[in-house]
Amino acid sequence: MAHRIAFIGFGGVGQGLADIILDQGKELKEKEGLDLQKVFETIHSTGALNEYPESPGLIKGLDSLQTIKQTNADTIVEVTFTDVRTGQPAIDHCKAAFQSGKNVVTTNKGPIALAYRGLSKLAEEKGVFFGFEGTVMSGTPALRMPLTALAGNEITEIRGIFNGTSNYMLTRMEEGSSFDGALKEAQDNGFAEADPTNDIEGYDVRYKVVILANYVMGLQIMVEDVSCKGISHLTAQDMDAAKLNGERWKLIGTIKKENGNVKACVGPERIPLTDPLASITGAINAVTYTCNLAGPITLAGAGAGLKETGFSLLIDLIHFHRAKKAVTT
Ligand code: HSE
Secondary structure, three states: OOOOEEEEOOOHHHHHHHHHHHHHOOOOOOOOOOOHHHHHHHHHHHOOOOOOOOOOOOOOOOOHHHHHHHOOOOEEEEOOOOOOOOOOOHHHHHHHHHHOOOEEEEOOHHHHHHHHHHHHHHHHHHOOOEEOHHHOOOOOOOOHHHHHOOOOOOEEEEEEEOOHHHHHHHHHHHOOOOHHHHHHHHHHOOOOOOOOHHHHOOHHHHHHHHHHHHHHOOOOOOHHHOEEOOOOOOOHHHHHHHHHOOEEEEEEEEEEEEOOEEEEEEEEEEEEOOOHHHHOOOOEEEEEEEEOOOEEEEEEEEOOOHHHHHHHHHHHHHHHHHHHHHHHO
16 A cells, blocks of 8 residues: 655655665555655755756645645655754644644654644544654664553653763763763764754753653653753763772663652763663663563663664554554454
């Protein structure tokens, strides 16, 4: 069955998904719309899609909201730049899609961290799908895995390493790099956000903590409820002191339910080497779910990367199709 998708934004993550569809997909292959090979040729030769050759049915010049409302696509792939303070324009993109009866898959943290309840309610009212697996740990199923494979447990705590840049920097600092040198390497490797303040001051993790708390644990917390400290004050001496004590610094995001209260925080912690999170080095992310029945379960994997984040959009689309098929068969 054909599934028409419209990309709103076509930076690295959008190209990551298009690349997967192009390479991978006999059964994923789209039957109509843009010629993806030509899309890549245009992007690589001109840096933008405006120069895509004129062809029958092609409409150019619409802004993003007009495109969302007027396209004949079933699903909007929302991969625009995330303004994490306002969540815009991605929040308005999601609303416009739902209001016009279209599904949304996105990797944008802003709308989910800032407006999840309202958006998911609207999607439900309109009977459309809202997928956002890639907002936490890219294609590593940090959101869907606990809700599906761990269903039936009460998850009392979620604790993890949710930022690849800062984890990479801490690993390199332990090995003797300076803070600035380690940051430069993370930027050169493409892990860091456009403004690395989000990575090193913990703001990126704070958004992921809110998403996990509200979506996986069913809580209702806001960004301001999460205390937040980054790693910019840590020095080579701090690394050495931890090492001497058989410990390691990690930037940890935590949500913990205790006696009816919820504690949510982000901050650097010195953790013992026996903690499963201590062995997570470089740009890898990991999360431990403390379950009342299954005990602690740790999931580790990529937290960023174009192909990995592109995959998160694909798995949302596949999940949507499977769920739809299950309802209609
Ligand atoms: N800059 C983020 C990181 C990308 O380093 O983990 C994924 O949110």
